[in-house]
Amino acid sequence: MIEAQQQKKVIELVRQTKDLILREMQKEEVMVKGAANYVTNVDLAVQNFLKEELGKAFPEIPLIAEEKENTGLLKDGVYWILDPIDGTANLILDFHMSAVALGLYEKGEIVFGVVYNPFTDELFHGAKSEGAYLNDRKIHVSDTENFGDAVISYGSTPYTKSEAKNLFPIFYDIFMKCGDFRRTGSAELDMCYVACGREHGYIERDLKPWDYSAGTVIVREAGGVVRTWEGGEPTYLKNGDILACAPQFEEILLKELKR
Template sequence: MIDAHSILKNCVDIVLQSGEIIREHWALPSNVRHKGSIDLVTQTDLAVEAFLKEKLVDLVPGACFLAEESSEDDEAPADLCWIIDPVDGTTNFVHRIPQVGTSVALWHKGRVELGIVNVPMLHRCYWAVRGQGAFCNGEPISVSGVDSLNDALVGTGFPYDIAKRLPEVMERLALVLPIAQGVRRIGAASIDLAYVASGKLDIFYEAGLKPWDFAAGILLVEEAGGRISNLTGAPLRFGDPLLASNGRLHALAVDLLSPTT
């Protein structure tokens, strides 16, 4: 049995330290290479991931790593695993847009037990331990009380293979835009989920996400009182389009978005 609370402080400290690498690199030129036509990686991604793996390896003996820049697959991880996105929002980082996050989750027996999303350039660190609530900079957070789609601020994202998925992306946007109060595309799913957890966004949906994009964030949402599923309302599985909400809007969001799945 993993006692996630007992390692929380040390884990948060390690993630905060990794944020200093992002801060240090912020003023330096980015050495960018392309993993895909619009999928970027920088020396900062690699440096943060290496730091996190070095520091976390002894925190939970026996845990493996599923990390964006070094993992060859994105299947459900082993029984005990750290799931890491060192720089979520690499394109934001390259353009020096401050919505850049580091996502660290501890996966155990089929679910996330601990999740941290640090946004170093905005000085916000979100964390949650299963069953113990969600926090930002040590203060409790909760989802919004919005119960009408007309009052809802909706977040979404666009997959790296958007050229192939453009019809479905546009179809969903066409459903949401006329009904919602507004739509935002922040460019980092872990931050979108942290924003749902803290009541800044009321709904977030996106297809094509990898485990490291959302593992920490889904626990934040659940522990803040929200709900996570796929777009049909069924339990989320790796590879599914993700839907997160404040809970009150979840059935309405499913009704709106599920016809396109």
């Protein structure tokens, strides 16, 4: 675990990406990686900046990131896990629901995380046993008791649309029992919205490590639950089916997802 002053340094580095993002968006270039999967010059600029700055400050900690080759790194140890832009499709559409997400993986768990939306200037962070915060204000998951009042966010797994015939019946059953659904297009922001009580749960299949790592520690430090759809512990070094929710809804959601 990094110390408090080191945490502040990392938070400041993530905040510094705002000007870089806004500047790079003025000359936006979009490249297609796969079905509904894009990378822009913004992603690459943010990643290069944080890779360089983190390398200076923490030369002993390697970086796992979305837009780089990670072969040989995915084993137990200590790593930064970075999504330079979570919600790239939103960025392309000028939808303003995108975030820089950085987590610190240490021996099987995420011990520190930062998620920053430069368009709203909201920065979430959390550290193991130290709480979760939004712009330095402590946050907590919702205490709503009735699942019929709960707002659940979901990811539609657009990279593998063949899964839709299996996923949408599950989503339908949950939708009919909860209050309403949301679909933001940013996994890390959804997890943070669970952490601060804007949403009561978030579900998505086949998330990559950088899609959920930073948000995990923030949700848990806000009193929430992060599980796989089978009810287990995420591995963080490979793709996972992720549930994040207020604890009072864990049993209800897992029952639906385990189908």
